[in-house]
Each structure stands twice: as C-alpha cells, then as structure tokens.
Amino acid sequence: xxxxxxxxxxxxxxxxxxxxxxxxxxxxxxxxxxxxxxxxxxxxxxxxxxxxxxxxxxxxxxxxxxxxxxxxxxxxxxxxxxxxxxxxxxxxxxxxxxxxxxxxxxxxxxxxxxxxxxxxxxxxxxxxxxxxxxxxxxxxxxxxxxxxxxxxxxxxxxxxxxxxxxxxxxxxxxxxxxxxxxxxxxxxxxxxxxxxxxxxxxxxxxxxxxxxxxxxxxxxxxxxxxxxxxxxxxxxxxxxxxxxxxxxxxxxxxxxxxxxxxxxxxxxxxxxxxxxxxxxxxxxxxxxxxxxxxxxxxxxxxxxxxxxxxxxxxxxxxxxxxxxxxxxxxxxx
Amino acid sequence: xxxxxxxxxxxxxxxxxxxxxxxxxxxxxxxxxxxxxxxxxxxxxxxxxxxxxxxxxxxxxxxxxxxxxxxxxxxxxxxxxxxxxxxxxxxxxxxxxxxxxxxxxxxxxxxxxxxxxxxxxxxxxxxxxxxxxxxxxxxxxxxxxxxxxxxxxxxxxxxxxxxxxxxxxxxxxxxxxxxxxxxxxxxxxxxxxxxxxxxxxxxxxxxxxxxxxxxxxxxxxxxxxxxxxxxxxxxxxxxxxxxxxxxxxxxxxxxxxxxxxxxxxxxxxxxxxxxxxxxxxxxxxx
Numbered sequence: 001x002x003x004x005x006x007x008x009x010x011x012x013x014x015x016x017x018x019x020x021x022x023x024x025x026x027x028x029x030x031x032x033x034x035x036x037x038x039x040x041x042x043x044x045x046x047x048x049x050x051x052x053x054x055x056x057x058x059x060x061x062x063x064x065x066x067x068x069x070x071x072x073x074x075x076x077x078x079x080x081x082x083x084x085x086x087x088x089x090x091x092x093x094x095x096x097x098x099x100x101x102x103x104x105x106x107x108x109x110x111x112x113x114x115x116x117x118x119x120x121x122x123x124x125x126x127x128x129x130x131x132x133x134x135x136x137x138x139x140x141x142x143x144x145x146x147x148x149x150x151x152x153x154x155x156x157x158x159x160x161x162x163x164x165x166x167x168x169x170x171x172x173x174x175x176x177x178x179x180x181x182x183x184x185x186x187x188x189x190x191x192x193x194x195x196x197x198x199x200x201x202x203x204x205x206x207x208x209x210x211x212x213x214x215x216x217x218x219x220x221x222x223x224x225x226x227x228x229x230x231x232x233x234x235x236x237x238x239x240x241x242x243x244x245x246x247x248x249x250x251x252x253x254x255x256x257x258x259x260x261x262x263x264x265x266x267x268x269x270x271x272x273x274x275x276x277x278x279x280x281x282x283x284x285x286x287x288x289x290x291x292x293x294x295x296x297x298x299x300x301x302x303x304x305x306x307x308x309x310x311x312x313x314x315x316x317x318x319x320x321x322x323x324x325x326x327x328x329x330x331x332x333x
Numbered sequence: 334x335x336x337x338x339x340x341x342x343x344x345x346x347x348x349x350x351x352x353x354x355x356x357x358x359x360x361x362x363x364x365x366x367x368x369x370x371x372x373x374x375x376x377x378x379x380x381x382x383x384x385x386x387x388x389x390x391x392x393x394x395x396x397x398x399x400x401x402x403x404x405x406x407x408x409x410x411x412x413x414x415x416x417x418x419x420x421x422x423x424x425x426x427x428x429x430x431x432x433x434x435x436x437x438x439x440x441x442x443x444x445x446x447x448x449x450x451x452x453x454x455x456x457x458x459x460x461x462x463x464x465x466x467x468x469x470x471x472x473x474x475x476x477x478x479x480x481x482x483x484x485x486x487x488x489x490x491x492x493x494x495x496x497x498x499x500x501x502x503x504x505x506x507x508x509x510x511x512x513x514x515x516x517x518x519x520x521x522x523x524x525x526x527x528x529x530x531x532x533x534x535x536x537x538x539x540x541x542x543x544x545x546x547x548x549x550x551x552x553x554x555x556x557x558x559x560x561x562x563x564x565x566x567x568x569x570x571x572x573x574x575x576x577x578x579x580x581x582x583x584x585x586x587x588x589x590x591x592x593x594x595x596x597x598x599x600x601x602x603x604x605x606x607x608x609x610x611x612x613x614x615x616x617x618x619x
Contacts, residue, residue: 064517065488196373197544197588201599208596223517226590230599267522269547270591274570276551278529280522283473284487 016085111170344398372559424499441479
C-alpha cells in the first residue's frame with residue numbers, strides 16, 4: 001500500500017471565509033420587512049483564514065468548541081464550499097487522477113455516528129474504492145482485508161456492523177474508509193476525543209505509522225494541546241473563526257505570543273500540578289452571531305487597549321516562522 | 334479525620350447473577366475532603382458513584398457490602414428514605430447536564446423545585462435563594478438566566494446550573510461523575526475554580542469521578558484507581574501519581590499525552606484492542 005509514497009500533496013487555504021445563513025423565524029422576517037430593514041443574518045464561522053499545510057507536514061488546528069476549526073476541516077475536504085477565498089490542493093508528483101478532491105479525506109470525531117449503522121464493515125470500507133473505480137467488484141474482499149490489516153483490524157471483522165465493534169475498532173474502520181481512495185492528505189477532526197484515553201494511544205500510533213509509511217499530510221484538528229504537542233509540526237490556534245497564532249509546535253508551547261494561546265495553555269490540566277488554584281480566563285466565547293468589534297478576543301483579554309476594540313489585528317510575523325494576530329506586538333506603531 | 338462521613342465497605346454490584354460490575358470495593362471520604370475515583374470507561378467507577386445514593390439502573394443491584402453515610406447504611410435503606418437524602422444531604426452532578434435538566438422547564442423553576450422538595454419555604458424566598466446560587470457558580474446576569482430554558486444556555490452554563498442544583502440544599506456529600514469532561518478547557522478551569530470556592534466555603538465531602546487523571550491531580554486530596562470493577566490502588570494524590578505501585582496505575586499515567594515525550598511512549602491499556610494490534614501489525618505495546 002505504499003503506492004502513495006511518491007504522491008505527496010500540500011493543502012493551501014487563502015483568505016478562506018465561510019458564512020452560514022441563520023434560519024429566521026417568519027414573524028421576525030415579517031417585522032423586518034415592514035420596518036423596511038430586511039437584512040441577511042450571516043454567521044461567519046470562519047473569517048479570512050490563510051493556512052498552508054506543506055506535503056508530509058502535520059499542522060494542528062486547536063481552539064475551543066465553536067471557534068470554527070471543524071468548519072475549516074470541512075472546507076479543506078470540500079464537504080463545505082467557502083463563501084470567499086480559495087482552497088488549493090497541490091500535487092508534487094504527476095497528476096494521477098482527474099478528481100483531485102479524493103486526495104483529501106476526512107476522519108470524523110465520533111466513529112459510531114460517522115459509519116452507516118446498517119452496513120457491514122466490508123461495505124463501509126469497500127464502497128468508496130468501488131464507486132471511484134479504484135477496484136472492481138471481484139477485488140473488494142482482498143482490498144478490504146488489506147486495508148483492515150493496515151489499520152490494525154482483524155479482517156475477520158469484515159462482516160460485522162458498527163454497533164458490534166468497540167469505539168476504537170469503529171475509529172479504525174473510519175480510518176480504513178478514508179484510506180480506501182488512497183488520499184495523500186488526511187483531515188482528522190478530533191479523531192480520538194470520543195475514545196477512551198487508553199485507546200487514544202493506539203489510534204495516534206496508527207496515524208504516526210501511516211505518516212512514516214506513506215508520507216501522509218495531516219490537518220489535525222484537536223482541542224487536546226498535549227496530544228498536539230506529540231504529533232504536529234506546526235500549530236494554528238483559532239478563536240472565534242480567525243487564526244490568532246501560527247507557529248512551530250515547540251515555539252507555541254515554550255513561547256506562546258497571543259494572550260489567548262497563553263490562556264489556553266494555562267487552562268490545560270496537568271498531572272504535575274497538585275492542589276492547584278484554578279485561575280480561569282473570565283467569561284465565555286462571544287456569540288459568532290454578534291462578534292465583538294476589533295480583535296475577537298478583546299472582551300476577555302487582560303491586556304486590552306483602546307485600539308483592540310476598533311481594529312482587527314492581522315497575523316504578523318513576531319519571530320521566524322511564528323505569526324500572531326495581536327496589537328500588543330506592535331504597540332509602538 | 335475522626336470518623337469518615339462516608340464509608341463504603343466491601344461493596345459489590347451485579348448486573349445479572351454472575352455478571353459482576355463492581356467487586357469488593359472499599360473507600361471512605363471525610364468532611365472537607367476531595368476523593369478522586371479514576372479509571373477508564375467500564376471500570377465500574379460510575380456504578381460505584383450511582384450505588385451510593387441508590388440510583389443504580391435496573392437490573393444492576395448491590396449484592397453485598399455496606400454504604401455507611403453519617404451513621405446510616407444506605408445499602409439497605411428504603412427508597413422513600415433515600416429520596417429524602419438525595420438532593421438534600423447528597424448532591425449529584427453528571428457528565429451531561431441535559432440529562433439532569435428538564436428541557437421544558439425554566440432554569441428558575443427547576444432550582445426552586447429542588448429547594449421545595451426538601452424544605453417548606455415561601456416561593457419568593459426560594460426564588461431568591463436560587464438566584465443567589467446561580468450567582469455563586471459564576472453565572473452572569475442570574476436574574477435573566479432564571480427565566481431561560483436549558484437549551485438557551487451554553488454547555489458550560491448548563492453544567493453550572495446542574496452544580497448549583499446539586500449544591501442548593503447545602504449537601505454534606507457531592508458526587509460528581511465526569512462533570513467537566515464535555516467542556517472546553519477554559520470553561521473547565523472556570524468550573525473547577527467555582528467548585529473549589531464552594532468547597533472551601535462549606536465542609537462538604539466530594540467524590541470526583543473521572544477518567545482524566547490530570548484534572549483530578551489539581552483538585553483532589555486522595556485518589557482511588559479502579560480497574561475491572563476493583564479498586565487496585567488508593568492513597569494520597571502525591572503517593573498515587575508520583576509513586577504508583579500498581580502496574581495499571583503506571584500505565585494509566587503513561588496514557589496521558591502531557592506525561593510523555595513522544596507518541597511511542599504513549600501507552601495503551603485497553604486489552605481488547607491490544608491483542609488486535611499485536612496480532613496484526615506487531616505494534617509495540619506497553
């Protein structure tokens with residue numbers, strides 16, 4: 001299964017935004033129409049995100065629920081279409097197929113929810129490859145067995161249905177299904193957070209092995225900073241639909257620049273902190289329906305300045321390979 | 334600690350005859366003390382927590398052992414008596430606040446109900462008490478929140494409401510089962526901060542059930558580690574985390590990403606999955 005070895009892809013998002021329209025109750029619509037101020041109620045889940053995942057690279061996207069990290073993942077896979085901006089998949093080798101979208105596959109958070117409950121494992125894994133003409137019907141059994149061994153599943157489980165498998169096994173099926181169309185980029189959306197910590201280690205080791213064997217490129221979405229530290233080359237921190245900091249993994253952990261990254265790292269519980277006085281970041285993430293003006297983080301930031309309320313900070317380089325969107329870094333301008 | 338507030342002695346729980354979920358478990362918690370009950374899913378930690386206030390789901394039942402709470406044995410207690418203890422002297426918080434809160438009642442009504450179930454006071458006074466309780470768990474604009482329905486609140490806010498309800502009648506014992514597992518880290522830190530404050534204000538005993546050793550590490554005084562229905566190790570937090578005696582405890586610690594330097598050191602401890610991985614791909618396992 002190493003045929004993908006020389007086919008590496010990079011993934012590049014440029015100025016990507018995504019808006020969702022809120023379904024407005026009829027009464028509200030009528031009132032607004034009469035008042036003559038009918039307007040679109042857009043929820044900007046992702047705002048002006050630019051991020052490149054180089055070939056063979058693991059870029060982690062971290063942030064809290066509602067920050068837009070899953071939406072970025074879905075945009076990268078083509079499940080959602082961006083409202084603005086472009087998403088580009090660049091192959092390093094020769095074009096090997098007409099449908100480039102297949103190069104990017106997704107692995108979902110909840111393995112049981114993302115598998116068809118009435119299908120058997122062999123159909124779940126075999127169907128994508130069959131549908132895209134990678135194999136013919138006679139080759140399905142062998143192809144599925146090969147993929148199952150690849151992800152550490154006993155091929156004798158091929159006739160089982162998802163509910164007959166453990167959570168860890170279901171996630172392996174989800175991974176095998178993604179691998180079935182031979183992608184070069186995997187977008188993993190919280191792939192281990194629905195699993196027991198003990199199973200997490202096995203799935204992470206599988207990802208690492210796939211990376212070593214096949215040179216897979218990863219966009220790895222997670223809220224677990226400790227896990228990200230172990231697996232990723234670079235980290236992008238998102239807050240309220242925007243990327244607030246991007247840096248090499250070691251730099252984010254040793255020298256976080258953005259106040260939100262600092263708070264996020266401080267809030268992560270650690271085994272070596274005993275009888276700790278929890279000193280939390282105050283408040284909650286503002287509603288994306290009514291985002292604050294200026295810097296999205298200014299409502300909770302303890303370094304807030306007048307400028308933060310009026311002007312959205314742009315991602316700017318603060319050190320080599322280290323970008324942050326915070327006015328503090330350029331206070332003197 | 335003169336005499337423990339809660340003493341669980343040799344407790345065993347069966348699902349069906351011969352199908353043991355919890356086997357011969359003993360521990361105690363004193364007033365003002367935080368006990369962490371940790372283990373992976375299926376280890377019996379939630380069942381142990383549910384057995385204390387007599388909330389085991391059928392057909393699970395206590396087969397032997399005693400649960401002595403302030404001198405009373407809860408294991409043999411009649412349902413009517415238990416009901417008077419639950420929500421008043423024993424508070425409970427579960428992982429999913431939506432399973433605790435009724436989706437059709439306003440937050441205020443639900444907290445007031447929790448008060449009036451155990452105490453005969455005027456409704457306006459109960460409303461006042463409820464509002465103050467929301468304020469104490471860190472909910473901004475408690476007056477408005479009292480009139481809100483659960484679906485109008487965020488996950489973190491709902492869990493705060495559940496904690497406010499659990500603590501509303503000043504319980505002596507609070508059993509919290511994975512209360513922050515579904516929350517984001519900054520919200521988790523806020524809730525742990527509030528719980529610590531509330532605990533410091535009163536002399537309640539806490540049982541904090543979690544699979545996450547790193548959350549427990551910052552919070553509890555003592556840890557009991559469960560595996561396959563038994564407590565395999567218990568002691569002070571420092572003892573258990575710094576000098577674990579049982580190999581399973583060591584593995585549980587090594588399964589935490591913040592404790593290892595790379596993925597290879599990350600340990601797996603689920604026996605089922607280990608055999609598959611070993612048999613097929615020959616992954617090294619701990």
